[in-house]
Amino acid sequence: MSHTPAENIEAYLKEHEHKDMLRFLTCGSVDDGKSTLIGRLLYDSKLIFEDQLAAAESESKKYGTTGEKIDMALLVDGLQSEREQGITIDVAYRFFATDKRKYIIADTPGHEQYTRNMVTGASTADVAIILIDARKGILTQTRRHSYIVNLLGIKHIIVAVNKMDLVDFDEARYHEIKEAYEKEVLEQLPSMGGKRPETIYIPMSALEGDNVVDKSDKTPWYEGMPLLEQLDTMDIARDGGTEQFRLPVQYVNRPNLDFRGFCGTIASGTVKVGDAITILPSGKTTTVKSIINSGDITEADRNATTHEAYAPMAVTITTAEEVDISRGDMIVRSDDLPRVSNALKVMVVWMDDTPMKPNQTFDIKRAASVMPGHFEHINYKVDVNTYEREKVETLALNDIASCKLILSRPIAADHYSENRQTGSFIVIDRVTNNTVGAGMIVDVAAREGEQITAIKREYTNAEKALNAYIREHFPEWGCKEY
Amino acid sequence: MKPLTHLKQLEAESIHILREVAAAFSNPVMMYSVGKDSSVMLHLAMKAFAPGKVPFPLLHVDTTWKFNEMIEFRDRRAKELGFDLIVHSNPEGLKMDISPFAHGSKVHTDIMKTEALKQALNKGGYDAVIGGARRDEEKSRAKERIFSFRDDQHRWDPKNQRPELWNVYNTAIRKGESVRVFPISNWTELDIWQYIYLEQIPIPSLYFAKERPVVEYEGTKIMVDDDRMPEELRNKAKNEMVRFRTLGCYPLTGAINSTASTLPEIIKEMLLSKSSEREGRLIDKDQEGAMEKKKIEGYF
Incomplete structure (x- = not known):
């Protein structure tokens, strides 16, 4: 059951302690209604305050393109020079939250020469929302945006078929666009080694608020969720990819002669005290003596340690033997070498x-x-x-x-x-x-005339057979192929 | 293996940024303004470098018009946590006896804040300056990078920012140039308050409601913090239950009527509030796009 701040703030805070975070990217061309969509999300989730609304109202009169209505886009378009041009020109980050999640939106322009901005925004996103104008259908930029989203390893695409109000919420038009996207874009995307993104389609009017926060009564034929509910319930936990332990060493912490800790943010996987580790590229080995999860440190206990840590924690580890480790090295588990x-x-x-x-x-x-x-x-x-x-x-x-x-x-x-x-x-x-x-x-790749220093263990046929046997008969162990 | 909560993810990201600064720059400094965001940054730095001390000094640009309690709080925290504290005030401004009452907010801010900051940075020769700005605070900040390049005049060029991808930060600069680094860029005001609540981070009591002497001044209520306030204003002061949503120079910081005297009550008030945090700051209202202009000039 969900509590409102007005009735019970302590219960509300308790609930909101356990939220997770989702980063998404919005892609659309200049007039697909992208800023309007973001403005709508911020507005409907009550993150626009009255003073900001008043400012947008006064700016709407000056620069607005929506006549009497408040121009939602002006709530989000940042810099003065851009407001005058009526377009966004860079990457901007916006924030809002629901009971389930905190959201970070990377807002990037769709204009041709700004591919680099979209790549920048996509680099940290879990989900991409690709806006398509229902009147225009698939455009060149739709293909471009989808390519970049796939290139940057985003695993979920939401195709927002926007401006449905301008095609009378026509179901046939929506399906036409959906099929065209699947055939002309999705199936054509070159593989980047991983799986293709999972795709969800939503008929929408960002301007009127249809299927953004609440399900629209104008699309009774649409059985899916409105955008916000979709975002709230998406499973992104398994997107991390590998479970292989990787700790890029960022900083060596040497406050005194007795302590030498290697600090970094765990990129993937889990590490435990006692694990055998290898330092790369040197190949030196040692074991983990202690782990500090920086998140556990308090003012009262600045020496707190933990037994186990995992991505994306910021940690400090110490080693059993004194090994030469410096910034730029990678610490990995010795049984799982890259x-x-x-x-x-x-x-x-x-x-x-x-x-x-x-x-x-x-x-x-x-x-x-x-x-x-x-x-x-x-x-x-x-x-x-x-x-x-x-x-x-x-x-x-x-x-x-x-x-x-x-x-x-x-x-x-x-x-x-x-x-x-x-x-x-x-x-x-x-x-x-x-x-x-x-x-x-x-x-x-191997360079011609040069050996790749592959530190890969060679297994005997008996060991390979054992591995195959375990994978076949004990799948619950999660055993990997050698 | 539970996925990290949003606050733990934000915390880890900020710690990553702070460590990157300590590792990649030779002379970093952290801006310390005594407010809640500074308190969170200090807490994150304490975590990032534990069990060691914070490996860079903290810099407070003191306009000499800060609330008295802020100064007491600052000095007490420096002792408790054992960090190096540098305090700088613009000596020319002091000679001219610059006052927000006599000279207005624009002149006061230009001389005692923007100019003082430039002086302090030039004097220290810092190559990285860590600041507590958040992207949710103001529209022009939403576009700023986490590692934000400044030329040798401390100027920001919003049209020519370095692309910033993944969590790989470009820390390369030439002599005389610097970067401003914003480790809590992705935190919102609500995140900050929730984190302070969860981690029990000490903050000045000015954030909590109490009976305080306040007077109407330029459209907001300001607190009588000392007798440099003109007498005719002081005479009009009345005791009211108020608190502050942001802390700065007392003549430029609007108080709000409130009974919120605990962290949960503050958070509740914030969630139900109808105005944004910066509204209490008089300097932002000067002109449209005011912050963007100040940033280009070198204000944080």
């Missing part, structure tokens, strides 16, 4: 006005490690509108391409489709220091 290599097959999104040329040296930052690297070769560029591959010599702003990346030293590498934290990196220009690109590891 491949280590300096040659990677990657997908790159170019984000700078200056084109990328192969063999130019950049700084590559992956988790906490920064090292020089270069793109040896551009395999192909992807046309995000047609999904066709094209041979190119350089990459321009907003280009997305498959490349071979050579790092100056080997790193422990995971596929992005399995691990968003350890499979992603940014590209930094060594002169301007700008972030000029973003990348995702697709494969760990």
Whole structure:
């Protein structure tokens, strides 16, 4: 049973302590009603205050496009210069909450030249809402948005067929768009190694509020949930991918001679005191002596420790033996080793006005490690509108391409489709220091004439048979294939 | 293995950001304004570096017009937690005897806050400045990065921000340049209060309702905190049950009538409130897009 703050605030707080969090991205072109949808969510979940509403009202008169009504879009459009142009030009983050979840919305523009902003917003999102104007149907940008959502490893897509009020809430039109999306977009998306996103369709009018927060009486033929209920009940817990333990070492904490702790945010998996661990890329081994979950620390007990910690906790671990570990290293469990290599097959999104040329040296930052690297070769560029591959010599702003990346030293590498934290990196220009690109590891490649340092255990036939036997007869053990 | 609650996820994200600053910069500093957001940041920093101390100093830009209780609270917390505290006031402003009553909020803020902040940052030569701004506070902040680049004049260029993806932060800068880092960007006002409640984080008592002497001034109620308030104003003061939703310079901080004297009551009041947090701050009302302009000039 749910409590309101007015009747019992303590009970209400108790309930809200247990909320989880969901990050979503809204994609649409300039006039698909994206800002209107966000304004509607904030407004209907009572996160717009009277003073902000009054400000939006006065701005509606000045810049608004909705006549007498308050322009919902003006509640969310941030910077002054943008308001004057009537478009949003960057990535903005909005917040609201329900009884079930706290939401972070990444609001990105749909305008052609701003692919990089959408990639930025998508990088942290669990769910993407793709807006389609019911009158216009699938447009080029729908294909582009879907490509980026899939590329960035978002596992859930909500296709919001918006402006249904302008097509008289016509069921046939909704189904036509739904089928077109499945055939012309979803089935055409190139595989990124993982599963294709799960897709949900909602007929909607953001302007009128139909199927946004409450189920609309104008779409009796629609059996699904309104948007907000859909978001509240989506299962995102299993999206993390791998259960393999990965701790990128971010900071070495050495407050005194007796304590040497390795700090970082667990990217995936679980670690326990006593676990045998390997430090990569060095390959040195030791065991976990103690774990501090920073969340457990209080002012009264600044030495609190825990027996077990898991992603995405920020932790500090100490080791049984004194091993050389520094920022940029990766701590993994010794029974679950990633491949280590300096040659990677990657997908790159170019984000700078200056084109990328192969063999130019950049700084590559992956988790906490920064090292020089270069793109040896551009395999192909992807046309995000047609999904066709094209041979190119350089990459321009907003280009997305498959490349071979050579790092100056080997790193422990995971596929992005399995691990968003350890499979992603940014590209930094060594002169301007700008972030000029973003990348995702697709494969760990061998460089010609060079060995991949694969620390992979070799099993005997008897061990392989044992593994197969356990997987077949004891599935409840969750045993992995060797 | 339970999934982390939203507050535990936010906490872990903020700790990640604080550690990234400590690891990647040679001379970081954390802004400390004594308010609830600063209290949360300090608490997060204490957690991030336990069992050690917070490895960077805290900087308070003191306009000399803060509530007296804020200063007492600040000095007490510095002792209790053992952090390094740097306090800076603009010496020229002090000589000119700048007063929000005599010179108005704009001049006072420009000289005692924006200018003082620039002085303190130039003096310290900090390459990373950690601030407590949240993206839900104001529209222009919703677009700001967590690691927000500033040129050698401390200026922010909203049109030319570095893309920021995943939790991989670009910390590369040249000499003289700096970044402003906002570890609690993704927290809302409600998150902050819930976290203070759950973690029992000490905050100044000005947030709790009490009988205080207040007087109407420029459309809001301000508290009589000392006798620098002009006498004719002071004479009109009446005792009322009030509290503050934000803390700053007492002549520029509006009190609200309230009986909320515990954290749950404050949260209840906030949830049922019809006005946003910044309404009590007089400086924002000066002009439309005021905060965006101040940020470009170097105000936080």
